[in-house]
Amino acid sequence: GRGGYKHFMLKEIHEQPRAIADTLEGRISEGRVLPAAFGVNAEAVFKTIKRIQIVACGTSYHAGMVARYWFEDILRLPAAVEVSSEFHYRNPVLEEGTLLVMLSQSGETADTLAALRMVRVRSPQMPILAICNAPESSLVRESDLVLMTHAGPEISVASTKAFSTQLVALALLMLSIGRIRAILSEQDERRIVAGLEKIPNLARDALQHDEAIMALAERLVDKQHALFLGRGVMFPIALEGALKLKEISYIHAEGYPAGELKHGPLALIDENMPVITIAPQNDLLDKLKSNMSEVAARGAELFVFADERSGLRTEARLHVLPVTSHVGRISAPIIFNLPLQLLAYHVAVLKGTDVDQPRNLAKSVTVE
Numbered sequence: 316g317r318g319g320y321k322h323f324m325l326k327e328i329h330e331q332p333r334a335i336a337d338t339l340e341g342r343i344s345e346g347r348v349l350p351a352a353f354g355v356n357a358e359a360v361f362k363t364i365k366r367i368q369i370v371a372c373g374t375s376y377h378a379g380m381v382a383r384y385w386f387e388d389i390l391r392l393p394a395a396v397e398v399s400s401e402f403h404y405r406n407p408v409l410e411e412g413t414l415l416v417m418l419s420q421s422g423e424t425a426d427t428l429a430a431l432r433m434v435r436v437r438s439p440q441m442p443i444l445a446i447c448n449a450p451e452s453s454l455v456r457e458s459d460l461v462l463m464t465h466a467g468p469e470i471s472v473a474s475t476k477a478f479s480t481q482l483v484a485l486a487l488l489m490l491s492i493g494r495i496r497a498i499l500s501e502q503d504e505r506r507i508v509a510g511l512e513k514i515p516n517l518a519r520d521a522l523q524h525d526e527a528i529m530a531l532a533e534r535l536v537d538k539q540h541a542l543f544l545g546r547g548v549m550f551p552i553a554l555e556g557a558l559k560l561k562e563i564s565y566i567h568a569e570g571y572p573a574g575e576l577k578h579g580p581l582a583l584i585d586e587n588m589p590v591i592t593i594a595p596q597n598d599l600l601d602k603l604k605s606n607m608s609e610v611a612a613r614g615a616e617l618f619v620f621a622d623e624r625s626g627l628r629t630e631a632r633l634h635v636l637p638v639t640s641h642v643g644r645i646s647a648p649i650i651f652n653l654p655l656q657l658l659a660y661h662v663a664v665l666k667g668t669d670v671d672q673p674r675n676l677a678k679s680v681t682v683e
């Protein structure tokens with residue numbers, strides 16, 4: 316059941332601290348990732364890989380986009396990510412030394428399975444790793460290596476805890492490859508693992524902003540459109556925030572890398588186009604702030620999900636929600652995504668849509 320919550324989505328949002336802890340459980344020991352976490356064959360496979368190709372749909376695709384930044388930035392390992400339906404049909408080059416990583420909550424998404432089967436036929440020796448939430452699924456059965464996310468059943472069509480746990484699983488994958496390939500020092504591995512272990516508590520704190528988020532939702536509920544902006548690892552989080560909002564509230568929402576603003580979307584900005592920015596404290600914050608001034612100058616109402624230390628204060632048409640001040644490179648996208656889930660949820664509740672079963676959508680998309 317819904318365990319006292321009004322919707323499965325809200326229940327699943329609040330399950331995230333537990334789901335993240337469960338996904339870490341048994342994969343870490345004495346501050347390091349267990350080499351056996353990905354199965355007995357993983358070590359031999361990881362030793363040979365030169366690059367990562369991630370394939371997924373929807374929210375799972377956004378998790379893959381986040382991981383691409385980590386693999387390249389932290390491991391210096393080339394990583395690509397693509398939606399399953401495009402990867403499947405564009406006749407991609409399947410280079411030797413690639414690890415194919417399939418992400419799926421359900422493990423039954425038709426496009427993702429079709430992409431996997433295409434690779435099996437065209438490049439039978441390519442190792443395939445599944446990160447999945449459904450142990451009995453086709454994806455798990457057909458992959459060589461598996462890391463289960465331990466989110467527990469996700470009922471709401473809008474994916475929430477599956478995303479957070481996929482990111483944790485991808486961080487474990489990054490650490491495991493970094494260790495086996497001797498790319499990461501033991502010290503760096505321990506530092507990142509310690510950061511991962513803090514995420515459940517950080518998530519619990521970040522989910523305490525319900526009242527402030529409801530106030531923001533009231534300002535968004537009558538809007539026709541919304542633009543989500545982020546930079547770096549927060550660009551996929553902007554996409555995910557926009558997907559969640561459009562999916563359950565039916566407000567047209569787009570996510571953009573903030574640096575692309577002047578290359579088109581700035582033309583949309585006027586007082587009727589709310590702009591939501593994801594603004595943790597990092598070396599891109601100043602650039603993001605200048606993007607915010609550009610939209611503010613055109614009359615847009617701004618909703619900023621910020622670090623507590625950002626120095627930004629709520630005023631007239633600038634609404635600042637201080638999310639946290641304790642995140643690092645790995646935890647930031649996971650934590651900053653949480654209030655965006657709540658925002659979409661509260662807007663949908665105010666609009667009176669069917670939150671758990673949005674129109675036209677299915678939980679698991681089993682036809683192409």
Ligand code: M6R
Binds near residue numbers: 372423475559680
């Ligand atoms: O089960 P999967 O992770 O393969 O599903 C992929 C997408 O269909 C899914 O994430 C979809 O985009 C969600 N409804 C988004 O909330």
